[in-house]
Structures are given as structure tokens and as C-alpha cells.
Amino acid sequence: MPIYIIGHKSPDLDSVAAAISYANLKNKLAKKNVYEPAIAGKINGETVFALKKFGFKTPKLLSNAKGKEIILVDHNEASQTVEGASEAKINEVIDHHKVDFSYSEPIALNIVPWGSSCSIIAEEYWKNKIKIEKKLASLMLSAVLIDTVITKSPTCTEKDKEIIKKLSKASGIKDWKKFGLELFKIRANVKKLSAREIIKSDFKDFNLKSGKFGIGQVETVDLKEFEDKEEKILSELKTLKESENYHTTILFITDIMNEGSKFLLSSSEPEKISQAFNAKFQNGEAYIKNILSRKKQVVPMLMKIFDK
Numbered sequence: 135m136p137i138y139i140i141g142h143k144s145p146d147l148d149s150v151a152a153a154i155s156y157a158n159l160k161n162k163l164a165k166k167n168v169y170e171p172a173i174a175g176k177i178n179g180e181t182v183f184a185l186k187k188f189g190f191k192t193p194k195l196l197s198n199a200k201g202k203e204i205i206l207v208d209h210n211e212a213s214q215t216v217e218g219a220s221e222a223k224i225n226e227v228i229d230h231h232k233v234d235f236s237y238s239e240p241i242a243l244n245i246v247p248w249g250s251s252c253s254i255i256a257e258e259y260w261k262n263k264i265k266i267e268k269k270l271a272s273l274m275l276s277a278v279l280i281d282t283v284i285t286k287s288p289t290c291t292e293k294d295k296e297i298i299k300k301l302s303k304a305s306g307i308k309d310w311k312k313f314g315l316e317l318f319k320i321r322a323n324v325k326k327l328s329a330r331e332i333i334k335s336d337f338k339d340f341n342l343k344s345g346k347f348g349i350g351q352v353e354t355v356d357l358k359e360f361e362d363k364e365e366k367i368l369s370e371l372k373t374l375k376e377s378e379n380y381h382t383t384i385l386f387i388t389d390i391m392n393e394g395s396k397f398l399l400s401s402s403e404p405e406k407i408s409q410a411f412n413a414k415f416q417n418g419e420a421y422i423k424n425i426l427s428r429k430k431q432v433v434p435m436l437m438k439i440f441d442k
Contacts, residue, residue, distance in 0.1 A: 135203070136170040137225060138196055140216055142209035143174045144337040147181045151277035152207040152251040153193055155270055156228060159255065160205075162264055169205075172196035174216040178335040180321040184276045188269045208251040210235040213339040213346070228254055230289075231429055249294040250281035256297050271304035276317055283353060283390050284314035287426045315355065318390055322354035329363060329370035333385050340433060344440035345381025345402070348374065351428050353388040357396055360387050364398060368418050372400040381440070382407065386425070386432065394423040410439040
């Protein structure tokens with residue numbers, strides 16, 4: 135039976151590319167075990183594009199991990215983990231998010247405060263003196279560019295910038311900034327997507343003391359792309375909140391060109407949300423300058439008010 139390497143629910147490009155690239159590395163280093171990448175849900179548009187462009191099959195959908203051996207990538211929080219993970223054998227965790235993880239036995243944790251899980255995995259290739267092949271370097275570069283918002287995100291470190299240059303060279307993608315913008319244009323192509331599909335394209339759960347928060351993010355080069363869908367998104371956020379017992383559901387749409395985000399939300403305590411973000415919301419909407427990162431900005435702001 136293979137050991138599955140799997141990212142979080144509502145898988146994004148970094149989650150999927152991390153599973154593929156780490157499975158490839160582990161198989162090159164393995165003496166007896168076989169490693170297989172897997173996904174915990176439907177993949178989003180830019181992930182479909184990148185897999186097809188660089189010649190990768192969509193990993194196996196693992197709907198329940200009960201009784202299986204797994205390695206977690208790009209997450210460590212139980213609320214984001216594949217169903218059945220509590221009854222699986224977890225061998226390792228590779229992640230770049232805050233630590234909210236417990237397990238009954240010692241395991242390998244590789245959690246580094248960089249901008250992307252693929253940055254961590256790329257470094258593991260080079261440490262082990264294993265070449266990253268051109269098409270895999272292209273996929274990993276795509277993931278790092280998305281997660282660091284083409285180096286504009288506050289999560290992006292100098293190490294990420296160094297890794298982007300090395301992956302750019304290995305992939306043959308010389309103008310990585312131009313390529314990054316192409317990825318974000320695909321990411322923001324929402325014309326054919328329903329409101330729920332937009333919300334769920336990169337959506338994560340966070341269990342705070344005040345309740346469960348669901349936070350989605352999409353990035354765009356033009357906020358006008360979303361104007362016609364905002365009313366439906368707000369309605370769907372309310373439906374999602376009520377049907378799945380969330381304290382708050384949020385979608386923030388990040389304008390990578392102007393470096394700010396449009397927030398849409400449904401909350402049990404909207405006044406406290408305004409306090410958390412130091413912003414005035416009107417009918418569940420607000421534009422906030424200089425907010426680009428869920429991990430480093432949005433979640434910590436909410437935690438100060440709702441996780442006391």
C-alpha cells in the first residue's frame with residue numbers, strides 16, 4: 135500500500151504541487167516504500183491550468199484517509215486535513231503556516247516560515263543533491279509565485295526570492311514576473327464559476343475560541359472582474375455560514391496590482407470584525423489597503439479579537 139502525500143481540503147496550487155514534488159523526491163530517496171501524491175478535494179482553475187501546461191496528471195482523490203499512511207503538506211491544522219486523518223498514520227508534516235498540530239507519537243515536522251511549501255521542498259531537493267527536472271521546476275515555480283503573490287506578499291522571504299530565481303533557471307521560464315501575472319489572470323477568470331466555486335477555490339477553516347471561521351481568498355489583477363458577482367457571493371457566504379455553523383465566513387479578493395483587498399463577509403459579530411480589521415464595513419463589504427495575506431495578516435488580526 136502506498137504512503138499518500140496530501141495537502142489540505144479545497145486544494146490550491148501550492149498544496150497540489152507540494153504533494154507531487156515531495157512524492158517524487160521521496161520515491162527517489164526511498165529504499166522500500168512507495169509514495170503517491172493525493173488531493174483532498176476538487177482542484178481550482180490555476181491548478182488545472184498548471185498541471186495541464188506542464189504535463190502532470192491530477193493526483194488521486196483521497197476522500198478518506200482512515201487506515202492509511204499519510205504525509206501532510208501545506209497544512210497542519212486538523213480542521214483543514216482530509217477526512218479520516220485522525221484514524222490514519224501520519225508520518226511527516228511539511229508546512230509554512232502557524233503550528234496547530236498534535237499527534238500521539240513523535241514524527242518529522244518540517245515547518246518553516248517561508249512563503250510556500252514548494253519553497254521548502256525545493257530546498258530539500260538541493261540539500262539531497264537531486265536535480266529538479268524542467269517540468270517539475272515549472273510546476274513548483276508556479277506554486278511559489280501564486281503563494282507569494284509574485285513576491286509582493288508579506289509572507290515572501292528573501293529565501294523565497296532566491297528559490298524563485300533557481301526554479302526559474304531550472305524551468306527555463308526566464309521572465310517569471312510575466313509568467314506570474316499570466317497565472318493570476320487565469321486565477322481571476324471567474325465568468326464561468328458559481329459564487330460557491332469562487333469562495334471555495336482557496337478556502338480554509340480556522341477554529342478560534344469564538345467559533346469556526348471560514349476564510350477564502352482569490353487574487354486578481356482587476357477587481358472589476360468580480361463586481362457582477364459580489365451580491366451572489368455575499369448571499370452564498372450567508373448560506374454557508376448558516377448551513378455549516380460558522381461564526382464568520384469571509385471571501386477577500388486581493389488586487390495584486392494596487393496591493394489591497396475587497397472583503398465580503400457574513401458574521402455573527404460584524405462590529406467585532408470591523409474592530410479586528412480597523413475598517414468600516416457597509417452591508418458586509420469593505421476595501422482595505424495593504425492586505426494581501428490570509429496567513430500573516432487576516433488570521434492574526436482575527437485572532438486578536440476572537441481567540442482570547
